Amino acid sequence: MQTRQIISWLFAASFATGAAQAGVHTVQLTVDPAIVPDIVASENAGDFLLAYSSRGGVNGNWFNDGVLGPAESLHFRTLGRFDYATPHLAFKPGYGVLLSFEETTRPDSPFGFPVMGMWLKHLNASLSGPAPREVDIRRGLARPSAFEMDLLSDTRSGRCCTLLAYSHPWNGWLGLELMSGNGEALANRKDLQVDGSADLRVRNPAIAYQSDAGFFAVAYETRRDIRVRLVYPTLISASRAEFKWISGDYVVANKTQPARYESLVDGHPSIAYSAELRQFLVTWLDHTQSTGERRRVMARALTRGGLPSGSTFTVQSSCAVGSWTCLLTRPAASGAPQVFAFGGGFQLSFAAMPWNQLDRQWGVLGHRVNSSGSGFTISTRWLTPISDAEIGSLRTAYDPRSGIAAATWLATTRSVGDRITIENTSLLISDFLP
Secondary structure, three states, rough: OOOOOOEEEOOOOOOOOOOOOOOOOOOOOOOOOEEEEEEOOOOOOEEEEEEEOOEEEEEEEEEEOOOOOOOOEEEEEOOOOOOOOEEEEEEEOEEEEEEEOOOOOOOOOOOOOOOOEEEEEEEEEOOOOOOOOOOOOOOOOOOOOOOOEEEEOOOOOOOOEEEEEEEOOOOOOEEEEOOOOOOOOOOOOOEEEEEOOOOOEEEEEEEEEEEHHHHEEEEEOOOOOEEEEEEEEEEEOOOOEEEEEEOOOOOEEEOOOOHOOOOOOOOOOOEEOOOOEEEEEEEEEEEEOOOOOOOOEEEEEEOOOOOOOEEEEEEEEEEEOOOEEEEEOOOOHHHHOOOEEEEEEEEEEEEEEEEOOOOEEEEEEEEEEEEEEEEEEEEEEEOOOOOOEEEEEEEEEEEOOOOOOEEEEEEEEEEEEEEEEEEEEEEEEEEEEO
8 A cells, every 4th residue: 555645845935916916925934834824903004913823833924014024923832732723813902912822732741631721912013922821711621622713802992802702613612701902801701501502512703893882793603503692891890891691692594504414514604893884794604515515605694783684695606707616625614704894895705716627726706795775786806816726724804994905824735646745835915905
């Protein structure tokens, strides 16, 4: 039997951006592949901070006016390794950036069993700051796979809070942590049991902030549906806040999944709020046929109070002129849709390739979703050129002050020989105009 060997190399790559087809921006990686990156707008208009992790720790790069700065360490490895770590960033005006990430000890560690820690660190303009603090989570899990989480701050500098939402793939609860702008705990952690679900697994939380009324909407999924829970932070004092909510979960949609694929949980919802349209938009992936391979990107609007409004609709089921069906990355997390609000509507982007292309080339599709009467109008264009690099771990951020958005993703090409498969992986970053 031939030995199959996988070698991961890290290459700098060039790519064009948006409609303007701007210059080349690459992230120079030196040791091992970046694990799912994240990106956030920062203090100055047009500035973004990119974070990504490796076995050595968590690293960051400033991305200022389309120029990528050198890599800096945001956190060195301590007890564990970062094989599955996913950093998350949130910008709080007037305070800086919060970084959250997990750390997993090896089974052969001095502790004798796998231990997971979840950490928060406050970063100032120089990307330095005090040592991270550990978030109080359940330790010593039987399955020490990474927590899935999202992090978001309210957009008003003088207001309350930053919210961390997290779930573990094999538990039926949604964890919430309420913090000040610099990462200090304001309220005790809440583990919220999912109500009314035949399947207790809760996954992939995503957060939006309703700036008009000052609450967070947390979208997440169970095996069979997409849900939203409203979280109202109430600031009691400078060091204390409370969680409040009016009701339980709102079911946004039931997922279409063939019976043979019921064990899949891969909707990967994303949510954003538009103060201009006074509504939320929730997006997710949905199966379209019994093979479980083809997917479509679905969406549904919510009222400014967080209630589902109107019917679900398909954002895009074709990738080009004609009727080519999108085949997204597998697993879907790699190219799942990302949504943010901007002038007049929403921008939604995801990684895809036309499934009936012989060369199976990939790109990032951008969809502008505007409100029109009782529905939406959707316009589509490729944000990146079609290439033979498989796109994964797509993350986007939008800066309303400059009107610029930024996207980051991993691009992987494979060269298969007689006895060896070589993987070439690059971490790319681009800015574009929605």
